Amino acid sequence: MSDKTTPTDIKPPRRGIFPPELHDILSPSLKLGGMTGTVGAITGFAAGTIRDTSTPVLFGVATGVQWFVLGSSYWFTRSLMLKLRNKDQETTPGSKIQASAMAGGATGLIGGLFRGPRNILPGVFMFTLLGGGGQALVNLYHTTDFSLKERRSIFESKWSPLKKLSDEEYVDMMDEKILRIDAEIALIEEKIAELRQAPGQPAGAGREQSKS
Structure with a gap:
């Protein structure tokens, strides 16, 4: 018997349900959505208990579902925008702000649909500002290079009441x-x-x- 493998013996790699590019975006989005959904469910249950509603568990589940959809849709839209942009050029701090703002707008749109048509435009506006502004603060934190040496300089400043x-x-x-x-x-x-x-x-x- 020969130990050589024929082309028919080689099994093709097993593919998932989604393409690899989509899976790389969808998996982190669902994980983040699960985290936000859990926080939303706990918050909703607590709010339902404080308000003395007849069904605090149902109120918590509904809030958890909303937060899951908002969190996962935000991260999915942001990751998709950045991935499409990476095909043409490198990701810059400005492109991250644009992607986060667009993702915030999409999230505000979905949140407005949950709360009613009147809340769509205010939701898009507010979530766009939150997404872009939050990313701008993150960029500022990373660009300032807040290293350990600079943290020590805070204690060494003449205006600081503390000194290390x-x-x-x-x-x-x-x-x-x-x-x-x-x-x-x-x-x-x-x-x-x-x-x-x-x-x-x-x-x-x-x-x-x-x-x-």
């Missing part, structure tokens, strides 16, 4: 405080010695003055 000391500086500071305490104790002992050496008042002097 090294072990040697801490030991020197404690030695200085001990010397000050020893000097104060020496002054107190000198004053006590002076009071002891001073002539005392006779014991009967106070009584004679009181009788007179």
Whole structure:
């Protein structure tokens, strides 16, 4: 028998339901949606209990479903916009802001459909601002390179009420405080010695003055 494999023996790689490109976007979106949905369900249940509704569990489930749809749709739209843009050019901070703003607008549209037609335009406007503004803050945090060295500089600033000391500086500071305490104790002992050496008042002097 030959150990050689024929082309018919080679099995083609197993493919998933979705294409790899779509799976790379859909899987993180569903994970994020599951996280937001869980938070939404807990929040909805708590709100339903506080409002003393007759069905707090149903209220929590409905809120969880809404938050799941909003979270997953936001991340899916954002990831899709960035992936389409990456085919032409590299991702820039500006493109991230645009993708996040567009994803926020799509999320606001879906949220407006949940709450009624009157809430569509305000939802699109608010979520667009939140998406773009939040991404701008994230970009600002990363571009400022808030490293450990710069964090230490905050303590070293003259305007900061706190100062981070090294072990040697801490030991020197404690030695200085001990010397000050020893000097104060020496002054107190000198004053006590002076009071002891001073002539005392006779014991009967106070009584004679009181009788007179």
